[in-house]
Amino acid sequence: MIALPLASATTTQHGSHSFIHSTGFVVASDTAAALAVVFWLGLVIWVSRDARRRIGEPFLRFLATVLGLVPYIGPVVYLLFRPSDTLEEVRSRRVELQALEQQLARSQPTCPRCCAAVEPDYLACPVCTATLRQPCASCNAPLEPLWQMCPHCATAVGPSQVDLDAALTAETKMIALAPRAEARAADA
Ligand SMILES: [Zn+2]
Numbered sequence: 001m002i003a004l005p006l007a008s009a010t011t012t013q014h015g016s017h018s019f020i021h022s023t024g025f026v027v028a029s030d031t032a033a034a035l036a037v038v039f040w041l042g043l044v045i046w047v048s049r050d051a052r053r054r055i056g057e058p059f060l061r062f063l064a065t066v067l068g069l070v071p072y073i074g075p076v077v078y079l080l081f082r083p084s085d086t087l088e089e090v091r092s093r094r095v096e097l098q099a100l101e102q103q104l105a106r107s108q109p110t111c112p113r114c115c116a117a118v119e120p121d122y123l124a125c126p127v128c129t130a131t132l133r134q135p136c137a138s139c140n141a142p143l144e145p146l147w148q149m150c151p152h153c154a155t156a157v158g159p160s161q162v163d164l165d166a167a168l169t170a171e172t173k174m175i176a177l178a179p180r181a182e183a184r185a186a187d188a
């Protein structure tokens with residue numbers, strides 16, 4: 001009766017020793033497996049999020065997500081073939097290009113009466129025959145309505161040649177037309 005507990009105690013001691021040993025091993029391998037699964041899940045989520053940022057086509061996005069599910073190799077293959085730009089980058093580049101085009105359209109001079117595109121050296125509008133500029137009396141260079149002196153030959157523009165009122169009215173019209181031209185460019 002006394003020997004039994006002793007014997008059981010030694011067995012327990014011996015058993016617990018191998019138990020601790022095996023538990024350590026099991027815990028270590030379990031931890032490694034759990035880490036591998038967590039890392040794999042992290043990669044799956046990363047691929048799915050990245051594909052959403054870069055791919056607009058729903059089917060291709062789905063394919064990328066499925067590829068991301070392939071343990072470890074899938075995300076590497078995805079990295080090799082993913083689009084280099086995010087959708088946000090593509091969108092902002094398009095907006096920048098549109099702004100640049102609008103700026104170009106704005107810098108293109110137009111006739112103050114009929115809005116036809118004209119060149120900066122036109123004396124009259126070829127569409128509605130409105131007088132746009134007067135030629136310089138000395139060198140015939142086209143003069144802007146507000147200029148008081150020819151920039152090419154330094155001849156003063158005579159008061160008979162410049163109708164300040166008409167010129168200012170034309171300038172006001174140009175300014176008033178500018179937002180409409182902008183709106184048209186934005187619609188296009
Ligand atoms: Zn015109």
Ligand SMILES: [Zn+2]
Pocket residue numbers: 136137138139140141150151152153154155
């Ligand atoms: Zn001149």
